[in-house]
Amino acid sequence: MESIQVFVKHQGKRHEVELDPSSTGETFKFQLYSLTGVEPERQKILVKGGQLKDETDLSTLGAKPGQTFMMMGTPSSGAAALERPKEKMKFMEDMTEAEAARSEGATPAGLVNLGNTCYMNSTLQTLRCVPELQEELQKYSASSSSSGPDLSQFRIGGNSLDLTSALRDLYKQMSETQDGFPPMIFLNALRTAFPQFAQKSKTGNGYAQQDAEEAWSQIVSQLRQKLQIKDTTSNEAEAPSRSTADVSFIDKYLSGRFESVLECDEVEAREGGEEPVRGEDVFLKLDCHISKDTNHLRDGILAGLEEKIEKKSGVLDRDAVYTKKSRIARLPKYLTVHFVRFFWKREAQKKAKIMRKVTFSHELDVVEFCTETLRKQLVPVRDKVREIRKEEEDVTRARKRQKVAHKQEEDRQRELKAEGPADERKLVKDKQAENKDGDAEMADAVYKTDAEYDAERAASILAAKQELYSLINPELAKDEGANKSGLYELRGLVTHQGASADSGHYTSYVKKQGPIDAKTGRRKEEDGKWWWFNDDKVSEVEAEKIETLSGG
Numbered sequence: 001m002e003s004i005q006v007f008v009k010h011q012g013k014r015h016e017v018e019l020d021p022s023s024t025g026e027t028f029k030f031q032l033y034s035l036t037g038v039e040p041e042r043q044k045i046l047v048k049g050g051q052l053k054d055e056t057d058l059s060t061l062g063a064k065p066g067q068t069f070m071m072m073g074t075p076s077s078g079a080a081a082l083e084r085p086k087e088k089m090k091f092m093e094d095m096t097e098a099e100a101a102r103s104e105g106a107t108p109a110g111l112v113n114l115g116n117t118c119y120m121n122s123t124l125q126t127l128r129c130v131p132e133l134q135e136e137l138q139k140y141s142a143s144s145s146s147s148g149p150d151l152s153q154f155r156i157g158g159n160s161l162d163l164t165s166a167l168r169d170l171y172k173q174m175s176e177t178q179d180g181f182p183p184m185i186f187l188n189a190l191r192t193a194f195p196q197f198a199q200k201s202k203t204g205n206g207y208a209q210q211d212a213e214e215a216w217s218q219i220v221s222q223l224r225q226k227l228q229i230k231d232t233t234s235n236e237a238e239a240p241s242r243s244t245a246d247v248s249f250i251d252k253y254l255s256g257r258f259e260s261v262l263e264c265d266e267v268e269a270r271e272g273g274e275e276p277v278r279g280e281d282v283f284l285k286l287d288c289h290i291s292k293d294t295n296h297l298r299d300g301i302l303a304g305l306e307e308k309i310e311k312k313s314g315v316l317d318r319d320a321v322y323t324k325k326s327r328i329a330r331l332p333k334y335l336t337v338h339f340v341r342f343f344w345k346r347e348a349q350k351k352a353k354i355m356r357k358v359t360f361s362h363e364l365d366v367v368e369f370c371t372e373t374l375r376k377q378l379v380p381v382r383d384k385v386r387e388i389r390k391e392e393e394d395v396t397r398a399r400k401r402q403k404v405a406h407k408q409e410e411d412r413q414r415e416l417k418a419e420g421p422a423d424e425r426k427l428v429k430d431k432q433a434e435n436k437d438g439d440a441e442m443a444d445a446v447y448k449t450d451a452e453y454d455a456e457r458a459a460s461i462l463a464a465k466q467e468l469y470s471l472i473n474p475e476l477a478k479d480e481g482a483n484k485s486g487l488y489e490l491r492g493l494v495t496h497q498g499a500s501a502d503s504g505h506y507t508s509y510v511k512k513q514g515p516i517d518a519k520t521g522r523r524k525e526e527d528g529k530w531w532w533f534n535d536d537k538v539s540e541v542e543a544e545k546i547e548t549l550s551g552g
Contacts, residue, residue, distance in 0.1 A: 004063050008045070010036050010071040019063055025056035037075045044072040044413065072413055098176035104515040109174040110536035112182040116201070118535055119212040120187065122508035123219065125533040126492040128171060129510045130334055136229050136249050137168040161189045163219070164226040180536025194218045212494045212506050213338055220284055220336075224250035252481035256283050257330035259371050264313055265321045272315035280329070285336035286369075290354045297337070297360040301369060304340075327371045331378075331483035335366070341496070353499060359550045360490075362543070367486035377473040378486035384471055385485050388464045395457060495549050507534045509546060 001021040008015045015035045019028060029040035029052075045052035047061055047069065100106060111121040127133065142162050166189040174181050191198040197215065201208045231247035248255075263276040288300030305326045313320040345352040367378050469477075472484050491511050498504020510531045514523040532541045 001059065004065050004067075006063055007066070007068045008032060008035075008071050009068055010038070010073075014068075019058060021059040021061075021063070023058055024054065025052045025058065026054040028052070028058060029054070032071060036071070038071075038073045039076060042073045042076065046070045046072070072410075074410065097178075101176050101178050107178050107538050108531060108533075109177050110180040110533060110538045111174075112180045113535040114182060114184065114187055115206040116209045117183075117187060117207075118506040119210045120190065120197075120215050121183070121535050122494045122506040122533060123212050123215045124167075124170070124183065124186070125508045125510060126494050127216070127219065128174070129492045130253070132253055132333075133223075133249065134171060136227060137164070137171060139229075140164055140168050140227060161192045162226070163189045163193050163222045166190075167219070167223075190215070190219070193222060209503055211342060212496065213342075216336070216494070217284070220250055220254065224248050224255075224284075250284065251282075253333050254284060254336065256286075256328055256332045256335070257281070258283055258326040259329040260324055260326040262309070262322050262324045264316075265308075265323055266313075266316065269313050269315045269320060274313065274315040281326070285338045286366075288337055288339045288358065290340060290356055290358055292356075294356065294358055297339075297358060297364065300339070300358060301337070301366075305369060328366065328369050329371045329374055330479070331366065331370070331374070331486065333481050333483055335364075335483070335488050337364070351502060353496075355499060355551060357551045362490045362546070364488040364490070365486060366488065370486065375486075377476050378484070380471045381468065381485045382487055384464075384468050385487060388461075388468070391460070391464075392457070395460075490546070493546070493549070507532065509533070509541070509549075512540070 003018040003020050006017055006019045008017050010032075015032070017028075017031055017035070025045075026040065029043050029045070032038065032043060032045075033040055040054070047056075052069075095103065101109070111117075111124060113121065142165050163186075166186040170181075170183055170186045197207075197210055197218075199208045199210070200206070225248070227249040228246040229249050229252065231245050231252070258281040260279050260281060261276050262279065264270060264274055286301055287304040288294075288297055289303040290300055291303065294300045294303065307324050309322045309324055310319055311322060312318065339358060341354045342351050343354065344350075365382070367375055367382060370378065476482060476484055492508065494506060494508045496504050496506055510533065512526060512529050512531055514526040516522070517524055528543050530541050530543060530546060532539050532545070
């Protein structure tokens with residue numbers, strides 16, 4: 001007998017199969033196994049009169065060319081074909097310490113507390129989450145103006161006390177271990193550059209506790225001076241000589257610009273002809289001022305953009321109060337926000353801490369804090385980003401609903417199989433009854449595979465990115481180190497535990513990045529969890545933990 005070309009539908013796919021009428025059902029199942037990966041014993045092929053049995057003579061089916069059969073079943077968890085690994089497998093015990101530290105799932109290194117240095121440890125762990133900083137530090141070498149060659153990597157002489165070199169070497173050493181690392185070289189460099197961090201404790205036992213924000217500011221200011229990179233974002237047509245000029249890494253990625261207006265509060269001064277003074281200021285962080293009316297991060301930032309200044313008025317010829325209102329004219333790619341919780345209490349003559357709860361979200365929209373010009377550039381991009389996210393959420397929900405429906409269908413089929421042939425015949429009749437047209441093919445629900453969903457998602461993201469890029473203002477697009485949407489995702493934070501400004505304990509939280517795909521070199525999807533750095537103790541926490549830190 002000649003073979004007959006038929007079709008088999010399985011999980012939404014249509015497979016073309018050569019059916020040999022002289023063979024048995026078992027042979028036909030093995031053909032389908034090679035196409036679908038579903039083992040013969042897990043296949044359920046619906047034919048006229050019930051289910052195809054292994055011993056069934058296929059000639060009795062009366063199959064016609066082009067006829068469609070329906071198959072149900074899924075491969076077992078261990079059904080994957082065995083292949084020789086393309087890359088030699090390396091076990092953890094065979095890896096060096098550095099290789100293990102860089103492997104997928106490795107715990108990042110903590111930092112040993114060297115005596116009230118939790119403020120520094122937390123700051124360094126948070127700063128480390130800026131990937132561009134890691135890349136540029138690896139290229140850094142101390143300038144020729146420094147005395148002697150850069151021998152800091154050997155922990156001897158030379159520029160071992162150059163703060164930027166010390167940071168470069170520390171991050172490299174941390175990347176090669178999963179244990180707590182003692183940052184002694186960097187600490188010495190910090191105390192040499194900024195003696196305030198070498199202050200002794202009032203009790204005379206060791207060093208005093210310091211402010212993490214002050215450590216952050218001083219480290220960033222030093223990097224701003226020392227870490228120069230090539231600026232490739234200049235317009236070569238307008239300024240070819242500046243196309244590869246040096247620019248500060250901090251200025252490019254972590255600094256923003258205010259446009260401000262300073263105006264006297266007194267009407268007499270304005271009537272006397274005193275004009276508002278307009279100016280520009282560079283900022284390295286936004287301050288969130290906390291008062292009795294501050295409940296959310298937004299409230300504190302708005303308060304920080306307006307300040308009162310007392311100075312002499314040329315028109316009034318005396319001191320007067322002025323109001324300085326600032327708006328953001330340039331947003332950096334990485335934005336630092338400072339919750340101003342510590343202040344000097346005059347009556348007590350000491351620093352005090354504001355314990356008020358100030359909530360914050362995992363995403364910060366700063367468009368309302370910007371100048372009118374920048375807002376017009378940001379809003380179309382921001383709104384498109386939110387639209388794309390909503391579409392992705394809809395696709396994810398649809399994918400989950402499909403998986404639930406698919407599982408319910410499989411459970412139903414297993415129950416019918418357990419109850420006996422009569423119920424299986426009932427299932428076939430039910431399927432046939434669902435077709436209103438008597439000549440229509442018997443069809444099962446079409447379920448997309450994960451691969452199909454991933455392919456659709458990749459195509460959708462590519463199209464969305466192209467549309468998104470077209471919305472970015474050309475001038476803004478030239479600024480590689482600027483934020484283009486006005487939206488910021490929370491990636492790291494430093495928190496202080498305790499009610500006293502001169503004691504307590506600092507820890508930091510950094511959001512986990514997705515592991516790097518060895519084949520593509522790109523990062524995989526994140527799991528939404530965070531690393532909690534408590535000096536040399538590093539642990540994994542859920543995102544909900546971050547929401548409990550609004551009190552300090």
